[in-house]
Amino acid sequence: MPRAYRFDHYRVDLVQNRVTGPDGVPLAMSSRAYEVLIYLIENRTRVVSKDDLLKAVWPRIVVEENNLTQAISALRR
Secondary structure, three states: OOOEEEEOOEEEEOOOOEEEOOOOOEOOOOHHHHHHHHHHHHOOOOOOOHHHHHHHHOOOOOOOHHHHHHHHHHHHO
């Protein structure tokens, strides 16, 4: 399993659980947004449904779809 992913000028460090931008500065994001990002990266070869994401990131909790929407919105920023 990789220790980090790189895309564009970003680095996702799986050991330190953080994302750094092009300047090397860690980006602020919630732990759920980070988990969504990791799930999307690790499943990048297939289409991921909302249900897949909800089950993967919130496995034992029933949450509203809005939680996922907010996490995705944070990642896009």
